[in-house]
Amino acid sequence: MRPLPIRVRLTAWYFLVLCLAFGAFSLFAFFEVRGSIHSAVDEGLRDRAADIQELLERQWSPEQVKRELAAGSSVRGEDDILQIAETRGE
């Protein structure tokens, strides 16, 4: 079989290297973006937990806390779903 011309072989190698580079970059970018979003959401949830802790320490009831958070006056994450229950057996 006649070997492919150098031009075609060069392009094929170039295409292969580009495929690998773009593929690796795409995977890295996708997981990095998803990871960043998860980190940002987790950070928001931790901030919300800290706010709740602060309100509970002021002797607010869980219902008051929920209302306060739902009103969105002083805390972030208005759309968050929140459940607080006093731990039984303590």
Added chain:
Amino acid sequence: MPLRTLNGQLRTADKAYDVQIAAPMDDFYDAVNRFRLVLLFSVPVLLLVASAGGYWLSRKAVAPVAEIARAAQSISEHELSKRLPILQTGDELQSLSETLNEMFGRLERAFKRVTQFTADASHELRTPIALMRTRTEIALRKQRSEADYRETIVRVHQELERTSTLIENLMTLARADSGSEALQVASTNLTEVLLEISEPARLLAEGKSIYYDQRLPETPLHVNGNAPSLRRLFLILIDNAVKYTPREGHISVVLDASDGVAVTEIRDTGVGISSSDLPHIFERFYRADESRSRESGGTGLGLSIAKWIAEAHQGKISVASKVGEGSVFRVQIPLSEDGR
């Protein structure tokens, strides 16, 4: 609705609470999915565009190779003087064109040498054969005496001997050119080689009433050499000196060593060589004087063979001469380790 949750227990001074906070992720996942789609569609398009660009660039890069190939194809054995265009790119392609041009130059020189050699050899062989034919034709033209026939046969025999020597010399040079005439070298005492040839050299000189003497060192001088070839080299030079030295002349052979080189000089008081002929005398079939050379029976190849033998011993041969005063042929061959 996709949620991301945080579960934990919060403690105050007197109570503990189980807390579960969840954040809706649909907007985020929509953004991530859009990003994924962008990647899925844009990356193949980018790849195709980049590959097409790469193909175009590679065509540009390889185009000079096609040009070199086209130019090389146009160089035939009849147009070896043609050269490839030198691409002033300063890269491998320029180097390739220059290297190929150098190779074409070497090929052209070799081709010319072979063509010249063939033409010279044909000419040299034609002359004695024409002479022999003429002599025999004249002899056969009518009835002659036994003495006449004998005379013709002697002349034809002389020409045959000369032709035989010429063919032998031609074969030696052809083998040297092809590289198949590799010399088997061993530690050789140059003093002994010159002593061995002193007898035939003296006979050659005495045949023309020429005074011959040798001045050789007491100690042996060893070179890495092939004794038969060295004998041939010195006999060629002595025979040459005898041919061009008139009667009552003088030929001397002097061997000495200096700076790790054995220097042999063959001096004669012969007719000498003109300065215009000096640069050419080692060329094949070169003759300063055609008629004189034929008279002396030379083939015009002796000095070429001598030069080849000297160079095959990593040595060199040179000549100094003055018309009417004589010539000095100098052969320099490196001494072997045990000869120093």
